Amino acid sequence: xxxxxxxxxxxxxxxxxxxxxxxxxxxxxxxxxxxxxxxxxxxxxxxxxxxxxxxxxxxxxxxxxxxxxxxxxxxxxxxxxxxxxxxxxxxxxxxxxxxxxxxxxxxxxxxxxxxx
Numbered sequence: 508x509x510x511x512x513x514x515x516x517x518x519x520x521x522x523x524x525x526x527x528x529x530x531x532x533x534x535x536x537x538x539x540x541x542x543x544x545x546x547x548x549x550x551x552x553x554x555x556x557x558x559x560x561x562x563x564x565x566x567x568x569x570x571x572x573x574x575x576x577x578x579x580x581x582x583x584x585x586x587x588x589x590x591x592x593x594x595x596x597x598x599x600x601x602x603x604x605x606x607x608x609x610x611x612x613x614x615x616x617x618x619x620x621x622x623x
Contacts, residue, residue: 514583516622521584523618525591532595532614533580535572536606569598 517533524531573596580589599606611619 510579510583512622513579516620517580517584518588520618520620521588521592521594523620524593525588529617530593530595532597532610532616533576534607534610535576535598536603537568537572537598537600538603539600569600572598 520531523529576596576598580594597610599610607619607621610616
């Protein structure tokens, strides 16, 4: 499932980073709806976002996702694996592929591990 794919990707990244004394940045991209859609399901999704404040305050959505990432890490990854590596969290808003490329460049990343 989704969580299993994340757990495997993070475990792999942490093992590789520990072997090379590298830093790990866990990146999550929140998609932004760029243009209004005529599809009724998109309208419902936009309404839910507006009601929970994400469209008005993307900072709140980012802080919420970072907290979820930290909780996931503590729940799914053994403590020795977490403490062996310098782990950073980053959450961005925008197009997923574009933000991954931007983060990779900004961090001067040598390797990117993605989950399926």
